[in-house]
Every structure is written in C-alpha cells, then in structure tokens.
Amino acid sequence: MTRALYDQDAYRSGCPAQVVRVHDGDVELDQTVFYPLGGGQPGDSGWIGRADGTRLRITDTRRDKASGAILHRLDAGVPPPAAGSTVTLELDWARRHRHMRMHSALHLLSAVIRHGVTGGNLTHESGRLDFDTGGEALDATRIQHKLERLVQVDLPVSMRMIRGEELAAQPELIRTLSVTPPMHLPWIRLVEIEGADLQPCGGTHVRRTGEIGALRVLKIESKGARNRRVVLAFAEDA
Numbered sequence: 001m002t003r004a005l006y007d008q009d010a011y012r013s014g015c016p017a018q019v020v021r022v023h024d025g026d027v028e029l030d031q032t033v034f035y036p037l038g039g040g041q042p043g044d045s046g047w048i049g050r051a052d053g054t055r056l057r058i059t060d061t062r063r064d065k066a067s068g069a070i071l072h073r074l075d076a077g078v079p080p081p082a083a084g085s086t087v088t089l090e091l092d093w094a095r096r097h098r099h100m101r102m103h104s105a106l107h108l109l110s111a112v113i114r115h116g117v118t119g120g121n122l123t124h125e126s127g128r129l130d131f132d133t134g135g136e137a138l139d140a141t142r143i144q145h146k147l148e149r150l151v152q153v154d155l156p157v158s159m160r161m162i163r164g165e166e167l168a169a170q171p172e173l174i175r176t177l178s179v180t181p182p183m184h185l186p187w188i189r190l191v192e193i194e195g196a197d198l199q200p201c202g203g204t205h206v207r208r209t210g211e212i213g214a215l216r217v218l219k220i221e222s223k224g225a226r227n228r229r230v231v232l233a234f235a236e237d238a
C-alpha cells in the first residue's frame, strides 16, 4: 500500500518517492502527497520529476480498488519512469489548496444546515451538498451570512483517529446519508472544526476556517420533492 503523506500533513506539497510499478500509464509509488479521488474530492494533479531532471505531468490520482495502492496517471503516450527508480513528486498546489478550502467550506455548510446530507462533490472552483430538507426551502442569504461568520471567527480544524466500533456507537457523527464510512476498518479519521462540526472524513482540509476565505452561495436548486442542492463558490471568482 502507498504511504499517504497527505493524511498526516495536507500542506506538504512535494516528496521523494520510489516507483513500485507501472501499469497502463499509471505510476504506483511507495509514498505520495497526492490525494486520490474520493469522498467527493478530486484526485490531485502535478508533476513527477526523474533523476535526469525531466518532469512529467500527472493529470489525475486514483486509488486502485483491489490493491488499495494510489495510482498517478500520466499523459497518454508518455513513457513512464522505470520501476525501482527514485522520483520527486510536486503537487499542483494552487489547485489542491482550493480543494482544501472548498472541502472545509462544505463541512461548514453541513454545520449551518442541520439536515441529512444525501450527496456532495467539489472542484477547485465550486462545491455542492444535497440535503434532505423534507421539502423545506433554504434561504441563501441566511446561509451565506452564517458561513461568513464561521470563516471570520477563524476556527481551528483538527484531525484525530477513532476506532471503527467507537464511531458505530455514535451514529450522530455521520452526516452523510448516502455514504457510510468504512466502519469495518480498525481506525477512521475524524475531522473537527472546533465548536462547529465533527465528522468522519478522509479528505484534505485547511488548518483554520479563516483560510477558506469569503464564500458565496452560488445557487440553491430543488432536486426532487425532498432534496435541496446548495452550491458554493469562492467570492474571489465572482
């Protein structure tokens, strides 16, 4: 299994690594700072540097379902680095940092709207959560003001590990109705936004909510009789 350095330190933007094997243009490494697609967060992109100084583009990162290994996808037709060779990884940090900001923003959104979450997704530009409101309408202005406040007070964001069985005993921590965390695993990571939100999550987050920056509620859409979709964007992109 690939050592996932982003689990411990989401701010590490590069690392040395050794090529374990290459299959179909996907490079498996012994360790990585690249987050693989999952939990609604996109896979990271960036560069892989070879010992001769050449750099190859990594367009996406995925987890191999069968082996659990993290695979770094190269541009089609590019000859990959050889198995056993030492390489240097470098994240597209500007893109990843936006994923971190938006992921933490979505946790704040789930704290502001106390309905069950039925779906969600994020990109470097926007993020959305779907809520089962039972058909109740949501007020974009109120939501935006509450988010603004939680960003302004600059709450610390922290991670800790919890046993799967402990989490199973606290179902109130699970906000996502559509995806159940892997409670069969011995350890699951909890992400806490102090005083606002606590939930199991494997994604990458900012250290404090102030780093999310100003947000705006882009739109609220009806998704069937019971569900409402709230879409957030960064105010700086307006």
Ligand SMILES: [Zn+2]
Pocket (backbone or CB within 6 Å): 039, 103, 107, 200, 201, 202, 203
């Ligand atoms: Zn999350």
